[in-house]
Amino acid sequence: xxxxxxxxxxxxxxxxxxxxxxxxxxxxxxxxxxxxxxxxxxxxxxxxxxxxxxxxxxxxxxxxxxxxxxxxxxxxxxxxxxxxxxxxxxxxxxxxxxxxxxxxxxxxxxxxxxxxxxxxxxxxxxxxxxxxxxxxxxxxxxxxxxxxxxxxxxxxxxxxxxxxxxxxxxxxxxxxxxxxxxxxxxxxxxxxxxxxxxx
Amino acid sequence: xxxxxxxxxxxxxxxxxxxxxxxxxxxxxxxxxxxxxxxxxxxxxxxxxxxxxxxxxxxxxxxxxxxxxxxxxxxxxxxxxxxxxxxxxxxxxxxxxxxxxxxxxxxxxxxxxxxxxxxxxxxxxxxxxxxxxxxxxxxxxxxxxxxxxxxxxxxxxxxxxxxxxxxxxxxxxx
Numbered sequence: 001x002x003x004x005x006x007x008x009x010x011x012x013x014x015x016x017x018x019x020x021x022x023x024x025x026x027x028x029x030x031x032x033x034x035x036x037x038x039x040x041x042x043x044x045x046x047x048x049x050x051x052x053x054x055x056x057x058x059x060x061x062x063x064x065x066x067x068x069x070x071x072x073x074x075x076x077x078x079x080x081x082x083x084x085x086x087x088x089x090x091x092x093x094x095x096x097x098x099x100x101x102x103x104x105x106x107x108x109x110x111x112x113x114x115x116x117x118x119x120x121x122x123x124x125x126x127x128x129x130x131x132x133x134x135x136x137x138x139x140x141x142x143x144x145x146x147x148x149x150x151x152x153x154x155x156x157x158x159x160x161x162x163x164x165x166x167x168x169x170x171x172x173x174x175x176x177x178x179x180x181x182x183x184x185x186x187x188x189x190x191x192x193x194x195x196x197x198x199x
Numbered sequence: 200x201x202x203x204x205x206x207x208x209x210x211x212x213x214x215x216x217x218x219x220x221x222x223x224x225x226x227x228x229x230x231x232x233x234x235x236x237x238x239x240x241x242x243x244x245x246x247x248x249x250x251x252x253x254x255x256x257x258x259x260x261x262x263x264x265x266x267x268x269x270x271x272x273x274x275x276x277x278x279x280x281x282x283x284x285x286x287x288x289x290x291x292x293x294x295x296x297x298x299x300x301x302x303x304x305x306x307x308x309x310x311x312x313x314x315x316x317x318x319x320x321x322x323x324x325x326x327x328x329x330x331x332x333x334x335x336x337x338x339x340x341x342x343x344x345x346x347x348x349x350x351x352x353x354x355x356x357x358x359x360x361x362x363x364x365x366x367x368x369x370x371x372x373x
Contacts (some may be wrong), residue, residue: 026261046264047313051287054257058287061261064222064245085250086257093247179291180354183264191266 005188006166009025013074014039016101016149024062024190028075030054030110033166034104037075037175043189049177053083056100060090063098063157066190072095072152074165077104077118084127090158091132099135099152100128105167113167128160131172135159207365208228208233210340211298215244215270218347220296222247222262224255230300232365252277268351270296275303275360276312276320285326285356292354296347297328298361303342305363308371320360321330328356334364342352 013035017025025045027036032055033047048055054177059073080087080102090098106119118124129136135155139148139162148161176182187196204264211234215223223238224247225231249255255271262269273281279297288295302314303309323330329349331342339361346357 024265048287051257051284053253054260054284054287057254057257058261058264060247061222061258061263061267062265063261064247064258065262065265065267083254083257088250088252089247089254093245179287183291183293184319186264187266190264195266 007139007145007163008168009035009105009163009165010038010170012103012145012163012165013101015145016072016074016152022069024066024069024071026055026059026062026071026073028052028073028079030076031081031105031170032074032076032079033175034170034173038170038173039152041175043185045175046182046186047175047177047183051084052079055079056083056086056090059098059100060093060095063095064093067095067097070099070153071095073098073100075100075102076109077102077106077116077124078108080124081117087128087133087160088131091128094134094158095158098157099155099161099170101152102160102162103165104114105165107167109167109169110129116179119164122199125160128158133158133160136161138162138164151168204209205233207336207338207339208237211343212237214340214347216241216345218351219268220270221245221267222258223272224249224269225272226252226277227272228272228274228283228300229369230274230361231298233270234298251280253281256281256284256287256295257307259295260287260291263293268294270298272298273300274302275299276315278319278322279315280321282326285328288317288356289327294350294354295328295356296350297356298343298356299358300366301363302369306368307363308368323356323358323360326356327357330358330360332360332362334362336365339365
C-alpha cells in the first residue's frame, strides 16, 4: 500500500511545469534535466549537464537579475546535497521569486542507484527552513502534490519543496547539451535578439 | 600597510561601475575588504556573500542568463574550491570575471596557505582562464579593465591576481 502510493518523477515534473506561462526553469544534471526535457524542450529551460551542485546558484543569479519573473530550479537530491551551502546563501539573499523543487528518489540515479543521505534521514526541507527559506515542505503522496506545486509556482520565496519519488528509471529524453547554444537560446528568448548578442 | 586606506580599491570599483557590474559575489578576504565595502554601499550593485567560492560561478552564470553582469571576489585558496565548477563557465561561454587576492605567494607566514597559493595561477590557466598577475597597485585597475573586456566580450574566464607584494603580508600580530 505504502509503495503503491509513491509519486513518479515524470508526473511530478509535468505537473509543476504545466501551463508554465513566463516561468524560467533551471534543471540540475542527470535525471531532472531529462525530466524537464520529457515535458517538452523550451528555450527558457536552462539544463545543466555538469557542474554538480550549481543548479540552485544558477537559479539565484537569474532570480536576482529578473526579479519580476518566477524562477524554478528543478534538481535531484544528490545534486542538491553537493550544493548545500547554496541554501544558506539563497536564504540570506531572500529572492522572493525563486523556488527550488528537489525531486528526491534518495539515490544517485546516474551512477548505479547508490543511496544518498536523504534516504538516511537528511531532511533537505528542514535544512532550507532552518536556513531561512520562507516556504518549505516535503511532498510524499498524491494528495499533497497540489499544495507543493502551488508553493513552487506562486508562494513568496525563497521556497523549497522536496518531492519524494520512486526509484523507477524512465525513458531517456535528452535535451541539447551544447552549453553555448543553451545559453544563447535562453538569453534570446528572455532578452530579445538585440541584447542577447551584446554584453 | 594592509590597514591603510588604499586608492586601488576605489579605482577597481570605478571599473566595476564602468563595466556595469550588478552582482558582486564574494567570500571575504582582508585584501578585498575596502572594495567589498564600496560595493556593499553602491545602490546599483547587489552584494552576495557566498559560503564557498564555486557558488559565485553558478550565480554569475544565472546573472548573465538574466541579462546582468557580475564579478567574483576571492582569496587564492578559493580557486581550488572552484575547479570543477569552472566547467560551467567554459562549456557555455559565460563571462567570468574574477579578482583574486593572493596568499601563500610572497613572504607568507602561514605555511598552510602556501600549497594553494603557489599553484593558483597555474590552476587557473589549466582551466582555460586568462590570467593577469598584478604586483604594483597602480596597475590593478587597468588589469581589471583588461580582464573585464576580455571576459564580457569574449565569453571567457579572466582572473586578476593581486600579489601579496602590493597587498602586504598578514603578520599574525595584534
